[in-house]
Amino acid sequence: MSRILIIEDEESIADLEKDYLELSGFEVDIEGEGPAGLERALNEDFQLVILDLMLPGVDGFEICRQLREAKNTPIIMVSAKKDDIDKIRGLGLGADDYMTKPFSPSELVARVKAHLTRYERLVSSNVKENTVIEIRGIKIDKTARRVWVGGEEKNFTSREFDLLTFLAENPNHVFTKEELFRRIWDMDSVGDIATVTVHIKKIREKIEFNSTKPQYIETIWGVGYRFKV
DSSP states (O other): OOEEEEEOSOHHHHHHHHHHHHHTTOEEEEEOSHHHHHHHHHHSOOSEEEEESSOSSSOHHHHHHHHHHHOOOOEEEEESOOOHHHHHHHHHTTOSEEEESSOOHHHHHHHHHHHHHHHHHHHHHHOOOOOEEEETTEEEETTTTEEEETTEEEOOOHHHHHHHHHHHHSTTOOEEHHHHHHHHHOSOOTTOHHHHHHHHHHHHHHHOSSTTSOSSEEEETTTEEEEOO
């Protein structure tokens, strides 16, 4: 359920707005003074703020400015002032909408729903899902750099993780030890071929049911390694 904060000093208007919004399924709180409204808007989790322009203590313009600096919460500014300059100023400070009193409560509800839908869409589009590779019981979370084998999490060093991930992202492709060393360690492989062999051995001990008979990372004799799918 979305929480809405009404910052309005006219009690009858605030109560009417609250009644209509609660009938539409929203949870609504009211604050009648600017300082208290600003504090709650900044420190509590509201999905939308309905903000009166003329308030005791701190006016709506200042509340809008401070709230917008801290959060992207949708703000609907309401006022009895019909001057375009106030509307322009309010929108310029970051308000998402501006309604002039008197207005229909049903129109307010409609605008609230529209702004919440738009905001939820925006938030969901900005949430990036972790990049995950799943192959035959092995789950590699590239974003979190974590690995599970058969549902059990295994600990990998940074190089082990990079090497396993690279092979899993290129299944059935045979890589020489020299290629793997260049790609993972970003160095020439002269004199360091054993490094790859040691890391492959450690990875197998963590992901294979029987490391002497590997089912995932195969050795292609005389060539190198491949991740089998």
